[in-house]
Amino acid sequence: MSDAVRAPDWAYAEIDRLMARGAAFFGSRYAIMGGAMSWVSERHLVAALSNAGAFGVIACGAMEPPRLAEEIAGTQALTQKPFGVNLITMHPRLEQLVDVCLEAKVGHIVFAGGIPPGSAIKKAKEGGAKVVCFAPALVLAKRMIRSGADALVIEGSEAGGHIGPVSLNVLAQEILPHITEVPVFVAGGIGRGEAILSYLEMGAAGAQLGTRFVCATECIAHPAFKQAFIRGAARDAMPTVQLDETFPVIPVRALQNAGTKRFLEHQAETIRRFRAGELDKDAAQLDIEHFWAGALRRAVIEGDVENGSLMAGQSVGMVTKEQPAAEIIAELIGQAATAIAARGRNAA
Numbered sequence: 530m531s532d533a534v535r536a537p538d539w540a541y542a543e544i545d546r547l548m549a550r551g552a553a554f555f556g557s558r559y560a561i562m563g564g565a566m567s568w569v570s571e572r573h574l575v576a577a578l579s580n581a582g583a584f585g586v587i588a589c590g591a592m593e594p595p596r597l598a599e600e601i602a603g604t605q606a607l608t609q610k611p612f613g614v615n616l617i618t619m620h621p622r623l624e625q626l627v628d629v630c631l632e633a634k635v636g637h638i639v640f641a642g643g644i645p646p647g648s649a650i651k652k653a654k655e656g657g658a659k660v661v662c663f664a665p666a667l668v669l670a671k672r673m674i675r676s677g678a679d680a681l682v683i684e685g686s687e688a689g690g691h692i693g694p695v696s697l698n699v700l701a702q703e704i705l706p707h708i709t710e711v712p713v714f715v716a717g718g719i720g721r722g723e724a725i726l727s728y729l730e731m732g733a734a735g736a737q738l739g740t741r742f743v744c745a746t747e748c749i750a751h752p753a754f755k756q757a758f759i760r761g762a763a764r765d766a767m768p769t770v771q772l773d774e775t776f777p778v779i780p781v782r783a784l785q786n787a788g789t790k791r792f793l794e795h796q797a798e799t800i801r802r803f804r805a806g807e808l809d810k811d812a813a814q815l816d817i818e819h820f821w822a823g824a825l826r827r828a829v830i831e832g833d834v835e836n837g838s839l840m841a842g843q844s845v846g847m848v849t850k851e852q853p854a855a856e857i858i859a860e861l862i863g864q865a866a867t868a869i870a871a872r873g874r875n876a877a
C-alpha cells in the first residue's frame with residue numbers, strides 16, 4: 530500500500546484515540562517522543578519535532594548548567610510547544626541541572642543512564658516538572674513508579690547508543706501488560722508507523738524514536754553523518770564487541786567503521802600491556818573506556834565518520850533520505866492510519 534494515499538479521517542481519529550493518554554501527558558499533538566541524542570538533539574531538531582506535533586527532548590549529555598540554560602532558552606525561542614530535557618543520572622551536577630530546567634519552566638525531565646537518585650526526582654516533582662524514567666525490567670519499572678516516576682520509557686536493545694541486553698519485542702510483553710499506573714513509552718528499532726500502532730495496541734502510551742530523526746532537514750548533524758545513516762542497513766548497526774570479560778565494555782549500538790575496528794585492536798593491545806605488567810588493571814580499564822571519549826561529537830559535529838562514533842539503531846535501514854521533521858511525523862502517523870484503514874476495508 531502506498532504511503533502517499535491518505536487514509537480516511539476515521540483512521541486518523543483512531544490513532545488520536547490510541548495516542549490520547551501519551552499526548553495528554555506531554556501536551557503534544559502526537560504521542561511521539563524525539564529520543565534525546567547527545568550532540569544531535571539540540572534546539573533546532575527539538576523545536577522542529579515539537580512544532581511538528583511530536584515531543585522534542587534536548588539531550589543534556591555532558592553540558593554544564595549554564596550551557597543547558599542557554600540551550601533551553603534557544604529552544605524556547607524556536608517553539609511555543611512543549612519539549613523536555615534528558616539528563617544523564619551520573620552527571621556530577623545533576624541537581625543543578627534539574628534547577629536549570631525548573632527555572633526555565635521545562636515541564637518534563639527525562640532521567641537516563643541509570644536509576645535516578647530519589648533527591649533529584651523529588652526536586653523535579655516539587656518544582657512542578659513531570660518525571661520520566663527508563664525501566665529496563667519489570668521490577669525496576671515498579672521501583673521507579675514507587676520512587677515517583679510519572680511515566681516510563683522501555684528501550685529495547687535494537688536502539689541506537691547505550692543499550693541493554695533485551696529487545697523491545699520482549700520488554701513490551703514483559704512490562705506493558707503489568708504497568709497501568711503511568712504511561713509507558715516504547716523505544717528501540719522503530720522506524721515506521723505500523724510498528725508504533727502495534728505497540729499502542731499492546732498498551733503503550735506512545736513511542737520514542739531517535740535514529741529516524743537524525744536525517745531531519747532541521748537536524749544540525751554533519752552531512753557526512755547523515756549520509757552514513759542514509760547508506761546504513763540494520764545489520765551495520767552493531768553493539769560494541771568486548772574482547773575480555775576482565776575488562777567490561779559498555780554496550781553501544783553504532784554503525785561499524787574504522788573506529789570500531791581500531792577499538793578491537795586497542796582492547797587487544799591494552800590487555801597485552803596489562804598481561805605484560807606494563808599497566809595495572811584500573812589503568813587498563815580506564816584506557817579502554819577513554820578510547821571513545823569525544824567520539825560522538827567528532828562524528829556528529831565534525832563529520833569524521835571513519836574514526837568517530839556513529840551511534841545508530843537497527844532502524845537505520847528505514848532512514849532513506851533527508852526530509853523535514855514535519856514530513857517524517859506525517860509519514861509515521863500516515864503509515865499507522867493506513868494500517869488501521871486497511872483492516873476496516875478487509876472487514877467490510
Ligand SMILES: Cc1cc2nc3c(=O)[nH]c(=O)nc-3n(C[C@H](O)[C@H](O)[C@H](O)COP(=O)(O)O)c2cc1C
Nearest residue numbers: 564565566567641688689690717718739740840842
Ligand atoms: C546518536 C544517538 C545518540 C543518543 N544519545 C542519547 C543520550 O544522550 N541520552 C539518552 O537517553 N539516549 C540517547 N540515545 C538513545 C535515543 O534517545 C533513543 O532512545 C534511541 O535512539 C531509540 O532507538 P532508535 O534509534 O532505534 O529509534 C541516543 C541515540 C542515538 C542514535
